[in-house]
Every structure is written in structure tokens, then in C-alpha cells.
Amino acid sequence: MSTNRKISFSPPDVGEAEIQEVTEALRSGWITTGPRTKLLERRLAAYIETGKNDVDCNFSENVERYSNRVVCLNSATAAEELNLRILGIGPGDEVIVPAYTYTATASAAIHCGATVRFVDIQRNGDPVTHMPEMDYDQLEGMISEKTKAIVVVDLGGIVCNYDRIFKIAESKMNLFNPLNLHTDALTDLGSRIQKTLGRIAIVADCAHSLGASRIFNGLKTYCGAIADFTSFSFHAVKNFTTAEGGASTWRKLTGIEDAEIYKMYQLLSLHGQNKDALSKTKLGVWEYDIIGPWYKCNMTDIMAAIGLRQLDRYPDLLKRRKVIIQKYNSVCDEFGIQHLEHHTSEMDSSNHLYLIRIPEIDEDERGILIEKFAEYGIATNVHYKPLPMLTAYKYICGGIEEYPNRYDYYHNLISLPLHTLLSDDDVEYICDSFRAIMKESRVG
Numbered sequence: 142m143s144t145n146r147k148i149s150f151s152p153p154d155v156g157e158a159e160i161q162e163v164t165e166a167l168r169s170g171w172i173t174t175g176p177r178t179k180l181l182e183r184r185l186a187a188y189i190e191t192g193k194n195d196v197d198c199n200f201s202e203n204v205e206r207y208s209n210r211v212v213c214l215n216s217a218t219a220a221e222e223l224n225l226r227i228l229g230i231g232p233g234d235e236v237i238v239p240a241y242t243y244t245a246t247a248s249a250a251i252h253c254g255a256t257v258r259f260v261d262i263q264r265n266g267d268p269v270t271h272m273p274e275m276d277y278d279q280l281e282g283m284i285s286e287k288t289k290a291i292v293v294v295d296l297g298g299i300v301c302n303y304d305r306i307f308k309i310a311e312s313k314m315n316l317f318n319p320l321n322l323h324t325d326a327l328t329d330l331g332s333r334i335q336k337t338l339g340r341i342a343i344v345a346d347c348a349h350s351l352g353a354s355r356i357f358n359g360l361k362t363y364c365g366a367i368a369d370f371t372s373f374s375f376h377a378v379k380n381f382t383t384a385e386g387g388a389s390t391w392r393k394l395t396g397i398e399d400a401e402i403y404k405m406y407q408l409l410s411l412h413g414q415n416k417d418a419l420s421k422t423k424l425g426v427w428e429y430d431i432i433g434p435w436y437k438c439n440m441t442d443i444m445a446a447i448g449l450r451q452l453d454r455y456p457d458l459l460k461r462r463k464v465i466i467q468k469y470n471s472v473c474d475e476f477g478i479q480h481l482e483h484h485t486s487e488m489d490s491s492n493h494l495y496l497i498r499i500p501e502i503d504e505d506e507r508g509i510l511i512e513k514f515a516e517y518g519i520a521t522n523v524h525y526k527p528l529p530m531l532t533a534y535k536y537i538c539g540g541i542e543e544y545p546n547r548y549d550y551y552h553n554l555i556s557l558p559l560h561t562l563l564s565d566d567d568v569e570y571i572c573d574s575f576r577a578i579m580k581e582s583r584v585g
């Protein structure tokens with residue numbers, strides 16, 4: 142089979158509107174963190190319905206009615222790390238992370254000095270969505286007096302069973318030892334947050350799941366408004382992009398003002414400096430203090446310009462992804478191939494990744510199938526190589542033999558291209574090629 146057709150795996154869908162907005166940002170004279178970043182934060186808060194005041198409002202209007210409960214940063218990795226730092230997590234603490242994730246979920250906790258404990262996944266993933274969710278019984282058994290956070294990953298855009306995860310954290314409240322350190326503004330805030338929560342924090346890695354929702358506590362709730370703290374990724378391959386970029390958000394904490402938490406993210410992401418470039422533009426206002434020797438991971442207005450125009454289109458982008466998923470589902474169903482179930486009566490995914498598991502093949506045969514897709518000009522991928530099989534993690538989480546379900550899920554896994562630059566004709570071509578490859582390989 143030889144073809145001139147080239148189907149990329151996930152190119153960014155950036156149009157004229159984004160280009161225009163970036164040009165305007167460049168011409169405006171304000172290119173670092175400024176008005177466009179602040180507007181994107183408010184609009185994202187409105188979109189995921191967090192920090193909403195007592196009025197009902199549409200996400201594109203009245204954005205000022207949403208409190209500052211979203212902070213835009215330069216990546217999800219930075220957002221994940223700042224979420225843990227704001228929670229006061231550091232050396233001596235344990236953070237539980239699923240063995241099924243990308244390195245950033247674990248490395249953020251490692252950067253904070255915490256010890257990471259890895260949980261295997263359920264055999265074949267969640268019985269309904271097939272998403273590789275954590276083995277919740279194993280998770281429960283791992284919680285100790287040192288556990289400070291469980292990081293949950295909504296892989297592929299599918300929202301985990303947060304009701305179950307919160308219940309587990311609540312059932313272990315007796316083991317929880319809140320931080321009690323007030324040496325600086327950061328430890329003071331972390332101690333108050335831990336005390337207010339009174340249990341292990343639920344921290345969501347929603348790198349893939351902006352716009353996904355789930356019934357939580359009986360109500361449809363968007364990712365970003367479910368976990369105690371959440372991170373999103375706006376990397377170039379994500380559904381919603383600012384080239385690089387990400388955001389943090391959190392749930393209202395009784396007795397702690399959103400403004401105080403927002404301010405701490407500003408400090409942590411800007412050298413600990415108490416005045417950002419925008420506030421220093423006021424005439425005569427030059428003086429500043431450094432509250433802590435912190436980090437530099439703010440979002441620029443050029444990135445936010447892309448995001449503002451992406452957000453206008455985002456609901457339609459999600460719908461388009463869903464149409465493609467339905468086409469792929471019908472091919473998988475013809476051949477009895479397990480695929481992620483992105484929509485259930487409980488949950489609507491953000492349709493980020495399309496993972497399939499080909500029955501009765503080993504890793505080498507999976508490699509041959511990936512080559513066959515390549516012969517048809519179709520780029521595929523594997524999400525992800527298990528952390529215990531990567532050089533850095535072998536020493537941190539032990540060998541892959543300790544995570545049998547994780548390995549089993551990975552060995553026959555392929556991700557198909559899923560993005561909004563695929564035309565109807567491209568999707569038909571992928572489906573026809575997929576069928577032909579499965580027939581040649583006698584699958585099903």
C-alpha cells in the first residue's frame with residue numbers, strides 16, 4: 142500500500158480569528174501578562190462555571206460576575222506544581238498518583254519534594270468507559286498518615302469517578318495530619334487550606350478534559366469545579382490551545398477568600414514579586430517587594446490572545462470531535478475492539494483521545510499495526526508508555542511487574558488521530574483504512 146495522503150496525529154486548529162487577535166495583542170504594546178490574560182481567566186471561569194456569583198449568566202457575557210478562580214500559567218506542569226505548593230505539600234509528604242499517566246503528573250509532586258506512590262489501574266479500565274482509572278481498592282489501601290493528596294487524571298477527556306474518590310478521602314480523615322507551619326505566607330496558606338479541608342486533597346490533572354463534565358454530588362459539574370484543585374493544559378496538541386499554556390482552578394474553601402488564593406498563584410508564578418508588570422505601569426508606582434524566592438511561569442497576553450479566540454469556537458470544536466468519535470466507534474464495534482466510551486448517562490468527555498485496544502496481539506504485533514497505519518499515511522500514537530517502563534521512573538516506582546493491569550492495558554493499545562482539522566473525507570478514509578488493516582490482520 143502506498144499513498145500520498147498524510148493524516149497528522151493532532152495538529153493545532155488555529156484559524157484567522159486567532160491570528161488576528163495575536164496581531165492585535167502584538168500591536169497593542171502589551172505582550173506579557175496583562176488584560177488579555179485576565180479576560181481569558183474570567184471567561185474560562187465562566188465556561189467551566191466556577192466562582193459564579195449568585196446570578197445566572199452566559200459564558201461570553203458578564204464575565205466580571207465570576208470571581209478570580211482561574212489562573213492562567215505557561216503550562217499544565219506549572220499549574221500542577223503550583224497546586225501542590227499552594228496546598229503546602231513538600232518533603233515528608235506522600236502524594237498518590239496513577240501509574241497510568243504522563244510524566245508531568247508525577248514529576249510535579251517530585252519537584253515539590255514529596256514522595257510519589259503509584260497506584261495500578263483497574264483490569265481493563267473502568268467497566269463502562271474503559272478509561273484506565275485507578276484501582277480504587279488499591280488506592281484506599283495505600284493511604285497513610287503521610288498522604289496529603291491524591292492526583293486524579295481524566296485521561297483522554299473522560300472524567301473519573303470523583304464521588305468514589307472523595308468518599309475514599311473522607312473515609313480516611315482520621316489518618317490525616319494537617320500541616321501546621323506558619324513560617325511564611327505560603328506555608329501559612331497551605332496550613333490553613335489543609336486544616337479547612339480536614340482530609341487528603343483531591344487534585345485533578347485535567348490536562349485533557351477542559352469542557353468535560355460529570356454528575357457529581359447529583360449535579361452536572363464541569364472539570365475544574367469538581368476537585369479541590371485542578372490543572373488544565375493548553376499545549377499545542379490539546380483540544381484547546383494557547384501554543385504552550387495551562388491553568389489552575391480550585392473549589393471554594395470555607396473561610397479562605399478566593400482573592401487570597403489567586404494572589405498566591407500570582408506570587409508563585411512571578412518570582413514572588415508583589416506587583417506585576419501591569420500594576421507597575423501606574424505612574425509613580427515603582428516599588429515592590431519579593432515575598433518568596435519563587436517561580437516564573439506566567440502566561441503572556443500573546444498566548445491568551447490565541448486562547449480568547451479558541452474559546453469562542455470551543456463548544457463547536459467539542460461537537461466536531463464527538464462526530465468523529467461516533468464514526469470510529471462504529472468501526473470498532475464491527476471488529477469487537479475495545480475503545481474509550483466518551484459519553485455515558487453520567488458523563489460527557491471532552492473527546493480528547495481515541496484509544497483502542499486490539500484483541501489478542503502482543504507489543505510486537507501492535508508495532509506492525511502502527512506501521513500499517515503509517516503505510517496508509519495515517520499517524521497513530523500510544524498514550525502512554527507506562528511510567529514504570531521509563532528510565533527515570535524505574536527507580537521511583539519499581540518495575541512494570543508491580544503494575545500488571547497497567548502493562549496489560551498498554552501492550553495492545555493504539556491511539557487514532559482525533560482532531561478538528563480532519564475533513565469528513567479524511568474521517569471516511571481513516572475508517573476505511575482501519576477496516577482494511579483489521580481485515581488483513583484477521584481481527585474480530
Ligand SMILES: Cc1ncc(COP(=O)(O)O)c(C=O)c1O
Pocket residue numbers: 215216217218219242243245246294346348349373374375376386387
Ligand atoms: C495527563 C497530562 N498531564 C500533564 C501534561 C502536561 O501538560 P503541559 O505540556 O501543558 O505542561 C500532559 C501533557 O501532555 C498530560 O498529557
